[in-house]
Amino acid sequence: MGVGQSPARGRVTYSRVVRAVLIVNPQATSTTAGGRDVLAHALASQVKLEVVETAYRGHGMAVARSAARDGLDLVVAHGGDGTVNEVVNGLLADADGDPAEIGHLPMLGVVPGGSANVFARALGISPDPVEATHQLLRAIEDDTSRQVGLGLADGHWFTFNAGMGWDADVVARVAKKRGKQTTSGLYMRAAIASHFRPPLGRPKLTVRVPGEDPQEVVTAFVSNTDPWSYLGERPVHLNKECSFDGGLGLFALNGLGVPTVFKALRRALSAKGNQKGKRVVRHDDLPIIRIDAAEPVNFQVDGDLVGQRTRVEFISVPNAVTVRV
Template sequence: MRALLVVNPKATTTSERAQDVLVRALRSEFDLTVERTRRRGHAAALAREAAATGVDVLFTLGGDGTINETVNGLMAGAPAAETRPALAVVPGGSTNVFARALGLPKGWAEGASVILEALRAGRSRTISLGRADDRYFTFCAGLGLDASVVRRVEQARLRGRTSTPALYMRAVVGQFFTAMDRRHPTIRLERPGEQTASELSTVIIQNTAPWTFIGDRAINPNPGASFELGLDVLALRRLRVHSTTRTVTQLLSRNRESHGSQVVRLHDVSEFSLLTEHPQAFQLDGDYLGEREKVRFTSVPGALRVIC
């Protein structure tokens, strides 16, 4: 059985030791090729080639950004889920949302052990993906506040800061109080045959639950989101201090759905579009992708086979 291991050597917990141990374990089971990413977009190119050349299993060792690139390469490289390599994600980033949403342990060694056991047992599952215009995502997307927070965190990491829950919380507070036009929300959500939801300040889209983690705590704006269903949406209207504080408190409560006059929720949606009068920060799977004025979202059922 042919396998490719894509390693992001810059991922938070991807040490030389982790790479060496994982490579030895995989080579005892597979005809393995190892590739280390060298630039943005390299993982997508490697995955696209793997799909086109008949690789059976594609392993990743890296964070959610590496996984997102890999998934987009797989989706471009083969026409149907059954013809694409199965994806096996070994946790190697700081948060590892996608791997943990699949039920894998947080650590790379434990995660690799579960994956190898699943492969020996022939165990896999087929999941849906989300798509934003022409790019796929595995667990979340966002337009507005949450994407602006991702941008601030990425800027801080470029300055040498370590990604921690405290860094994210400071970014949330800083963005909310100093960099948001909270009084004049301009995002609107349009669905075919449905009434438009307008005057939205921020929109969170989930392809599964949880949305993210703070340490070991899962954050679940949409607890009903699932890899087996369409997309779930949580949108906030005006970001008033009182109502936003209440919503954040609800988000931090385990499996409690946010509600209130400033909250818009949608469950199991197949398609919708977000439009805004002014460009808004945009993120997919925790990666900041610039500013957008319009994004079309669709759910892609049965898109990808994963080992877990």
């Protein structure tokens, strides 16, 4: 317990020490040793802090899982969306799909250090690490937070999106470029290459949602918030009504002809983000989505390739984590 003197009433007050761990991905686009030290020093002024730099894929998940099991109060992820995803999956590793079963769960803090930072931006967290650190410190001092719903797909938690087909093919191509900075240009080149030369062909996908007949598509995006991604500073909208407070959004295409893709991209980059058309299959606020593939297709969550699947269920889990914002 911490002990302090109340200047207003002249009495001794007690405050519980907040235990926290800062998980830093040193390979993330915008993380630096200097920035890590500034962040760690600032956090250590308010909490009892341990700092861990990730050394391998899955390290962040392991640290976050240990933090949850040890009853820590706060886990801060400093890195890109992949780092945040690892931390979230670590925090919920023992949830078995239901966070309420865990009991105490550390709060999540995010200081962006990647190239897109979709999850952080959707929460109103500044993409600038210094400003994001100030936001986090204010949230700790003011004791402010919000609950955030997540998606769960084939045992993998996702914070902002998941998908099967074209977008996962793009992620697979980018994953082969490890070591290169993951810029918007790299993703655009991968998207064009995957469109014209799909690595696994273009197997049919069958989408099933509550209250609707099954529909055949060739690619499917599942969103947990909107924007779904960014091209530089420009937001990309697929399900404009999607948010952390509702169910999942589905955006799928039953054809990938150039006119269809061009129209969808134009609407995605517009401020209205109103996706419609005879080639578009779109639903908002869904509790569950099932996608079956005629043959194995690539499957991604939060921009990381999971592998290949022929069936995936995507489930909306309300109030899965509490974020310090």
